[in-house]
Amino acid sequence: MSTSNDLPSPVSRRLQLEHAQAVAEQADRHAVTLESILAVLRSSRLDDRASRTMALDLASAALIGLRSTTDEQRGTMLEPVDGAFARLRSDLRPLARFGGLDVQFVEPPTAGRALPGEVAHAARAIVRSAVLALVDQEEAKRVRIQWDCDGLNLLIGIRDDGRGEITGHDDSLRPIAERVAALDGDLEVSSTTGWGTSLEIRLPLDPPAEAEPLEDSVGFSARERDVLRLVASGARNRAIADQLGITDNTVKFHVSNLLRKAGVRTRGELTAIAAGSARGHH
Template structure:
């Protein structure tokens, strides 16, 4: 094997590892939030709360041991099946949390989703719901999926303060995932009435080249931002360090995700550490 081939294989392995770590972090966060929701529930006795927490943790451990990236990337999931898995993921928060999560079932005739798209879609929704739980302003969120044959269409509508903006830090991890999947995201908010997040993910994203993670086509500013992302600092610190606006940093990060073929900030940081 040539040095170039070995380098590409190494970069691919590092990228896969970073993706796995990021995905597991999302799922662990959901599990912990669900366990806390059960333990804090005023509707359960102490014994019942402990039993529910044990059941949630046990189910998460079983899933962690049996799930593999290969299954996610190679299998197709019916859109209804993928949505049912999302409902199962969020069931503990629905049962024991303060947030009322409502689900609008997708049409049964929708096109099957590639495994990586289905997995990413669930991760995006989980991240959004956890952000709403942390914010505490919303009491109700409606989750709706649909498929137009070429794209998975997702909508989340809450009844919070109506102050959410596409540039908010709470939206940043969601936007980064969507951009990495070559999708689109929009946020519409009405003060006092809530916010609506619309996301479209292509089911057939354009293929990424083997050299997508090189930095030959980066601008000088993008190299500076990538270097700082690799150190683990946040967007606000990057903006202050480079003397640019926060929105400009977010713009550069989105471009870096696209150019490196990265799906999460962790993947991007791993790519930056190798350059």
């Protein structure tokens, strides 16, 4: 039988999340490095010696980057939006230079709000993954990347000149959609056959606000709060009456008031929003 001691502590969960993010970041950078090296080795514009030299340079630079501890502090750091965009350009430079891909960058405003480190890192990883997916799935030769910031969100636009057959349900975009959703963001994909695909991404700069418990947001009496907590736990009227020492009719009266004040029609709706707000609060 499991006990509360079997559950991970908040500190343990935070450390697990940080570890997962670090692993994801390393995987993203490995993918960029490998794609860049492959692009160099496949390039028809370089001879064997030049391609080997460039591949070695890319591998060495990647190793140096892996040893850096800068990104380990991204959760507590802020990055100017133009600086974060410059790092993205640097990440994509080998692919653009040796992969035959024309990457057009539309610079973000320099005076925009600084990005939280986690958002800046995720945005670069999302764009890199999207570009690789478009090149692979869409056979794109030109990609246009634009960043903007409205003060509350980082807005990312990616457009290619590929076949225009990719959709938001495509397996190649699933990791991107999951990463965007994990940050409480939005992803929209639109394609036109023969004209290319456009990705519009919104990443909030602030974490979502915690939901206010229903019992705190509505003017319930003390007895109504007691009834609400029992209703949310799944207790029926007779059990509520026995526990509170009141009659069944009094419970029905309180439940009726709860429904009216909460603006719902059924006991199930009341239970759902009460339980949901309690989870958001905790």
